[in-house]
Amino acid sequence: MLGLVEFGWTFVFQIVNFLILYFVLKKYLFKPITGYMSNRTEKIENAFKDAENKTKEANELYEEYKLKLENIKEERNNIIKEATRRAEERSDEIIKVAEEDAKKLVERATQDIEREKQKAVNELKDQLSSLAIITASKVIEKEIDQQTHQQLIQKFIDEVGEVTWQN
Template identity: 55%
Template sequence: MQGLVEFVLSNFIFTLINLWIMYWVLKKFLFKPTTEYMEGRKKSIADSIQEAEMKNKEADESKAQYDMKLQDIKKERSQIIDEATKRAEKRGDEIIKAAEDEAEKVIERAMTEIQREKQKSLNEMKNEISQLAIAAATKVIEKDLDEGTHHKMIQQFIDEVGETKWQN
């Protein structure tokens, strides 16, 4: 009986050739594509990480620009509100001033009208008093009056003038 393990040169050479063929086939069809795939995957992951970092940086820059624009908008909004408030206050002051001026004009016109009416009333009273005095004088001249009649006519004249004065 021969031993379980025997060294046979032909088997050894055949095994070496088979190993070498197997190594070459595996290298050609398995190791090379797998290595290329792994390198490609590694490169793809590195590119994705780099792209993500760039996008993250761009996002940070965009956020900074957005924050700056937001602050500018807030400043502009405040300026617009301040300007509108100032314009409204100015317009309110103008309206109040115009109303005060108009009120003064109305008061002046009313005072002028009152003065004119007062003067008109005084003139009318003077005319009536003059007419009454002329009428009384005419009556006195027409009649030869005694003292009692004369006092009676004066009293009557005063009563008529008083009534005229109170009627106006």
């Protein structure tokens, strides 16, 4: 015995047994475990890649929706501006129509007043002429010719009409 290990047939059988055991374990144990570990590593890497892709997609969708939201806000502002503009135009149109109606109403009222004024003047002249005729006939009981009579009436109407309407 030279040391702990003796070289002989036992040592050779032990090495052969070890090699057989190693190859059997390698074929039936190490390969499946290594394959399983490779598959597991590959699945984990794929999961990380999928997570990265989904994160990229989510960021892209976020940016897309953010842009759409800005466009919607801009569109909303445009719609509000357009509605305000149309309301102002309608308001201006209504005011214009109301002013025109008021002008027409004032013109009609002025015309009615003028007509009534003229009617009153005519009635007053008729009454004055009747009154002048009655007064003249009572004051003058003598007979006058028709032409002088008409001149007196006209003179009376002119004088009374001028004085009355100047006041």
